[in-house]
Amino acid sequence: MLKSSPFEVTLADKQSIILPEAPIAEFVESNHKRIKVVASFEEKSIEFYAALKKTKGVHLIYFSKGKQKELGVFMNDYFELQIFEDTSKYGVEMSEELEAVLLSDYEAFSIFENLTPGKQRSIIYAISRYKSSQLRVDKALILTENLKRGVTDQKLWFKKN
Numbered sequence: 001m002l003k004s005s006p007f008e009v010t011l012a013d014k015q016s017i018i019l020p021e022a023p024i025a026e027f028v029e030s031n032h033k034r035i036k037v038v039a040s041f042e043e044k045s046i047e048f049y050a051a052l053k054k055t056k057g058v059h060l061i062y063f064s065k066g067k068q069k070e071l072g073v074f075m076n077d078y079f080e081l082q083i084f085e086d087t088s089k090y091g092v093e094m095s096e097e098l099e100a101v102l103l104s105d106y107e108a109f110s111i112f113e114n115l116t117p118g119k120q121r122s123i124i125y126a127i128s129r130y131k132s133s134q135l136r137v138d139k140a141l142i143l144t145e146n147l148k149r150g151v152t153d154q155k156l157w158f159k160k161n
Contacts, residue, residue, distance in 0.1 A: 002032070
């Protein structure tokens with residue numbers, strides 16, 4: 001598995017990090033679009049998945065306010081990143097609840113598998129944002145029913161009929 005050595009970064013703006021060229025060179029050369037990231041600051045460490053983007057000649061990743069708060073970093077703080085090859089099926093870890101619901105409903109699973117990778121990740125993120133396991137199950141059930149009815153508008157995925 002491809003991985004970088006740990007390297008130091010800081011926030012480039014409110015929600016992104018510019019990655020130095022040397023540690024990510026192999027990822028760029030191998031044309032990796034998604035990466036797994038481990039960010040560390042003081043005694044804390046978080047793990048997340050990110051899109052490796054190139055904008056205006058620099059490579060960057062999105063680093064949300066929520067992740068910044070969880071790690072305890074602010075503008076001008078220097079913290080450590082290490083990046084790894086993304087070996088997950090969907091470019092993000094799927095919650096056990098969503099996986100169980102999809103595996104119990106072949107029709108919904110087939111529809112989900114035929115969505116674009118971006119829509120699959122959107123669904124996975126939308127379900128995982130709920131704190132309660134039962135709420136994740138409930139939302140996954142609503143979602144699967146809506147997918148089977150042909151609902152394609154993301155705003156309507158979690159609406160009950």
